[in-house]
Amino acid sequence: MHGSRTPLVKWMTAFRLVSNTAKGINAxxxxxxxxxxxxxxxxxxxxIRRVLVQSNEREPLxxxxxxxxxxxxxxLNISPEANGKLQPIVVAASFSSGWNWRPAQIKMNxxxxxxxxxxxxLKIGIQDYAERYVHPDAKSVFVGRGRMLLNRIRPLxxxxxxxxxxxxxxxRGLGPRYLQTYLDEYCFRLNLVLRKEPIFMRxxxxxxxxxCPSAFAQPVAPFYKLGC
Numbered sequence: 001m002h003g004s005r006t007p008l009v010k011w012m013t014a015f016r017l018v019s020n021t022a023k024g025i026n027a028x029x030x031x032x033x034x035x036x037x038x039x040x041x042x043x044x045x046x047x048i049r050r051v052l053v054q055s056n057e058r059e060p061l062x063x064x065x066x067x068x069x070x071x072x073x074x075x076l077n078i079s080p081e082a083n084g085k086l087q088p089i090v091v092a093a094s095f096s097s098g099w100n101w102r103p104a105q106i107k108m109n110x111x112x113x114x115x116x117x118x119x120x121x122l123k124i125g126i127q128d129y130a131e132r133y134v135h136p137d138a139k140s141v142f143v144g145r146g147r148m149l150l151n152r153i154r155p156l157x158x159x160x161x162x163x164x165x166x167x168x169x170x171x172r173g174l175g176p177r178y179l180q181t182y183l184d185e186y187c188f189r190l191n192l193v194l195r196k197e198p199i200f201m202r203x204x205x206x207x208x209x210x211x212c213p214s215a216f217a218q219p220v221a222p223f224y225k226l227g228c
Contacts, residue, residue, distance in 0.1 A: 010034040014044050015207070019200040021189050024170050048203075049181040051210045052188045059191075060135040061107055067092025067143045068150025069121055070160045072110075072167075072179060087176050088116055089183070090129055090143060091150060091160045101154050105191050107133055108163060108183040110176065121145040159190065 013034050017025035025033075027042040034041070073086040088111050093103035109132075115125025126143045134141055144150055150157055163186045167174055174182055192199045 010036065011044070012204075014048065015203050016200055018045070018048055018185070019189070019203055021193060021199065024166060024185065024189075026170050046181075048207065049185050051207050052203075053181055053184045054210060055206050056107070056184045056187060059105065060133055060138075061092060061094045061105060062135045062138055063104065064095040064097060065092055065130075065134050065138050065141045065143075066095060066153045067107075067156065068153060069116075069144060069147045070150060070157070071147070072164060072174075087179055088113060088121075089160070090121075090133075091156045092129075092133070092143060093153075093156060094138075103155070104194060106156075106159060106187050106194070108160060108187055109133055110180045110183065119147070163187075 014025070014030055017030060017033060025045065027038055027045055030036075030045060031038045031041040036044075067090055070089045070091050071086040072089055090107075090109050090111050092107050092109075094105040095101070095103055109129065111121075111125060111129065115122045115128070121143065122145075126145070129143060130138075130141050144153075150160075163183065166186060167182055171182065188203075189199055192202055
């Protein structure tokens with residue numbers, strides 16, 4: 001039955017499963033759902049996430065930007081900076097006003113450990129983050145240098161904890177190589193929930209805009225040809 005599905009139907013099924021805010025999808029489950037090899041399922045999901053990364057990069061934070069530091073990985077009984085497996089993440093959001101605690105947009109970005117020589121984010125690291133992820137016309141920018149400062153910016157600590165639970169539950173944990181693409185996938189869905197936009201339709205529209213509709217005539221190859 002799976003084998004009779006057209007490539008377009010397989011892509012639409014993948015989009016629907018990626019759009020699921022509760023679970024998302026990993027390559028093993030997608031393989032079973034659409035009847036392709038694990039390699040093909042992994043490649044399809046990787047290409048979708050590349051599109052989501054590009055979409056997130058086109059939407060910098062605006063308004064009043066607030067954020068801080070968190071770590072992804074398994075904590076040991078040592079300081080974060082001494083634990084080489086922990087990956088530093090800046091969790092930040094756009095707020096419409098300085099006193100509004102309802103975020104309009106969320107970003108979670110993996111940053112270089114070179115910016116954290118003593119466990120505190122250097123000012124040059126904050127500047128680099130702002131140049132890459134914050135709109136030049138933002139009204140204000142605050143990124144806390146220490147890990148505990150993020151606790152003051154609700155609901156960012158809870159949202160990052162939820163992102164970690166989703167990654168660990170769905171993918172059984174990640175290394176640094178692909179971590180950012182999965183954070184972008186999580187934020188893509190989360191931001192659409194905040195804006196009350198339908199995730200599936202938005203995902204299809206983003207993929208169609210990035211890769212022409214004929215890209216879905218084959219299950220995988222066209223994304224390679226288009227450089228997605």
